Amino acid sequence: MAQQEVDERALIEVQDGISIKKDSLFLLNLRFRMQNRLGFITEGGDDLDIAVVDARVRRLRLRFDGFVMSERIRYYIQLSFSKADQDLESGTVPQTIRDAMVYYHVNRRFYLGFGQSKLPGNRQRVISSGNLQLPDRSIANAAYTLDRDFGVFGYWTLPMGPQELQVKGAFTTGDGRGASPSGPGMAYTGRLEWLPLGRFTNSGDYSEGDQEFEPKPKLSVAGTYSFNDRAYRTGGQLGSELYGERDMSTFIVDMVMKYQGWALSSEYFDRRCDDPITTSADGMVRFVRAGTGVNTQLSKLFKSRYELVGRYSHVLPSAQLEGLAPTTEELLLGSSKYLNGHRIKLQTYGGYRWLDRNMDFDRSRNNWTLMFQVEFGI
DSSP states (O other): OOOOOTTTOSOSOOOSSEEEEETTTEEEEEEEEEEEEEEEEESSSSOOSEEEEEEEEEEEEEEEEEEESEEEEEEEEEEEOSTGGGTTTTOSSOOOEEEEEEEEEOSSSEEEEEEEEEOSOOHHHHSOGGGOSSSSOOHHHHHHOOOEEEEEEEEEEEEETTEEEEEEEEEEOSSOTTOOSOOSOOEEEEEEEEETTOOOGGGGGGSSSOTTOOSSOEEEEEEEEEEEEEEEETTSSSSSEEEEEEEEEEEEEEEEEEETTEEEEEEEEEEEOSSOEEEOTTSOEEEOOOEEEEEEEEEEEOTTSEEEEEEEEEEEEOGGGTTTSOOEEEEEEEEEEEEETBTEEEEEEEEEEEETTBOOTTSTTOEEEEEEEEEEEO
């Protein structure tokens, strides 16, 4: 069976959730999960007065997967119910449907999918939000990720002795979740993953932290390229609508290594657009988020199921966006207590964010952040 991203798989093995099965003709597996959080952001680096209180249900999701008629024909549906999960913080139309996919498994190494799902982009984005070490993904991911889209997806596993190569591709609308019919522009995405030391235990290359305490070193190195033709949103599949269509390309390189409770992961982003700035008739400006970004995380999980993790991220806008978007850097230190793996856990982090390469506490718009989150699901 092909190795698949944990958050977009149709069905690998049903071991969790509630299952209804009728012989070999039908299977429905139901799961839910929620993330409740409390966080704070200060007024500044030297002003610890609270500017923002983040107290809410960050995610509440229902997930259905299984097969119909044959185990070759699989489906995956994921629905979201919290405000942030429905994109209501940046738009006015609720996007309840996160994933709606039908898969056909041609054989154990090759399968196709049709519908709405995550593009085969950067590793941290494809990893389920329920399998993250920290409550949020990085600021680099927020700026340059590919996110979900509608179209045709293909996945192919190529074993090479003890090594393995994963080939993934997608031909999609380029407009993101729940998009209305639009122009002829499309998105073309391809990804290669090389596992020189063999497979990770329990698909651990798509779950943050070394939950399996890998007895031998494991490594995955990957690259993604995506071209979005005539995109109309600032981030391709994400963001506000531009005042004019733009072509954009995104190149991503990432890696993860795990060994005996240690985990190291890193991602590099490079998004380019020849003319990223668009202007409305009344002079308003919106722009493609072109530039580069880096995220690196190092963690250690102890036998007590207590984990320590550190993250450094930065976002460097392209020279064309000078004066419109600042360089942003962030350093976070966090910890997690796993009560039932990633299904039930307590997470917290604290950190500092600074702009334009100036870490001074009295620099305007630099600030501290603190977050606590409970993950609960089946």
